[in-house]
Amino acid sequence: MGLTSRTLLYTMVVVAVVCVGLTVWQWPRFARRGPRAVCGRLGMLVATQLAIVAALGLAVNTNFQFYASWKELLGLYDDAPAAAGKWGDAGLAGPAGDPSKGLVQASGPDGLDKVHGLPAGPPQTAGKVETVRIVGKRTRVVNPAYVYLPPQYFQPQYARQRFPVVVALSGYPGGTFLLGQHLRLPQTAAGLIRDGKMQPTVIVMLRPTIAPPRDTQCVDVPGGPQAETFFARDVPDALKSHYRVGRDPGGWGVLGYSSGGSCALQLAMRHPRTYPSAVALSPDYKVANDATTGNLFGDGKDRIRRRQEHDLMWRLRELPAPQVNVLVGTSRSGEKNYPAAQAFLGAVKAPMRADSIVLDHGSHNFATWRRELPAALQWMGKSLTFPEDVVGTS
Structure with a gap:
């Protein structure tokens, strides 16, 4: 069983x-x-x-859905989806993770069949949520994903149109199921798009770790998982190869809650030409080693520099501010990161811009993040540029 x-x-x-x-x-x-x-x-x-x-x-x-299988629970990953396994010989079909089979590959339900309230009906009127595996061209990593495609994606008048895209990251150790069932991301986005409060947007839902049960924190670990490269380079390349999404960075954003929110800020501030807009609900503002991450920065002479560069407050003090827009969600009471959020917002300087959602009370849980999500998605919709390019143009 x-x-x-x-x-x-x-x-x-x-x-x-x-x-x-x-x-x-x-x-x-x-x-x-x-x-x-x-x-x-x-x-x-x-x-x-x-x-x-x-x-x-x-x-x-x-x-x-913290752990989807016994292998994930026990940490056994000989041929696990989080990394490329053994390759086929002489052109024979390889396992999931073979880039020659496509950078976005169809997959089984991955828990989507247990998510309640998804858009129902013909795709051209209700939109669609599908399950795929995203394959890293550089990292050879495979991560499961849910992809929400708005109704306009299937309508004839938009047949050649590209769409803005939001890469959404769950917390740790959760996965894509939590983004659908408990954060209710595709359901909320569908309602906002239907009511004209958000522009039609493709939303790609991923877990932030690429080597579960290890928490990779969107960091390129020396000699280990290359999570930053996967999310900053492999994911955009894979999505552009398969979906009608914009080529220009102005149409790309990243969103996350908890550790996924930390990743969202890291990706935007470290890769502003890939993700110039980011939403972070209840994030941390620096990456640190703990029992779930292991040693993220290596043991070489550069480990201190690597750790500093993943400290966002250090980056704001010591480095030129990136040209990005960020939205931070926190609560005055119930969230222990409220002082850190205030310090971060106070340290932001041009050309970087920051906004905030500050609740009077809200704990570190889905009830809080669901309250923040509609405003966060509307903010993201206003931050993203609807692509002007169409299919058939570079």
Whole structure:
């Protein structure tokens, strides 16, 4: 049974209920003194607690899709989707991740079939959300993605038109499922586009790590995963090769929440010619090593410089400001990053521009980010230039 299957979850719930029932039923039998009775009581308690914890853990993971498979949970990635595996010989079909098969490849549901409220109906009136794998031309990395295509993408009058694009990044350790089910990104964008509050935009939803369960933080790790190159260079190249999206950077933006928001700011400030607009909801403003990231900056003599260059406050103090527009979301109460957000906004200088969404109260969760999302998408829509070029032009 798959890690996220309902069958496994229901089975574990039944096991937990049975363990509780057996403990209540058998407890008088082990109420006596002696090593055997003590061991019996301990065994029942341990078995019951393990069953309950396992059932709760499966319920949370099934709902939030933190880990999509047993391999992800255990960190086993011989041929995992996060990296190119073994290649085919003599032109035979290789595994997912072979760039010769296309930089955007069709995939299975990847949890999309469990997302509620997606646009329904003919694509030319409702739009469409599809699941793909994005293949890195340089990094040979593969990352699953949901792609929202607005209704106009399928309408005859727009047949040669290119569209602005937003690359949306989830937090860690979540994935694309969370962007659809809990942030409700495609549903919200579809409503705004339908009501004329946002221009038709292609939205590409990705997880920020390229080597799960490691949190790669959109950093090119020396001798390790090249996450920054993947998001800053491979993803735009792949999308341009497959979808009718703008070639000019003015039509590109990046959006994220939590660690995905941190990545969004990093990508915009470090690659302003790729992502000149960024929305960051509850981000951090520097990248640091921790138990989930491992050593992101290497052990060489350049490690201090690398760490500094991923500290956005250091960049604002020591480097020329990039020509980008950013929107930061935070809360005065309930968000521990409010002082850092205020410091960041206060340090922004021309030609960089910054706006903010500041709630009176909001915790680090989806309820807060859903409140901020409509305003964030409308801000992004106004920041992006609708491409003037059409299919057939360079």
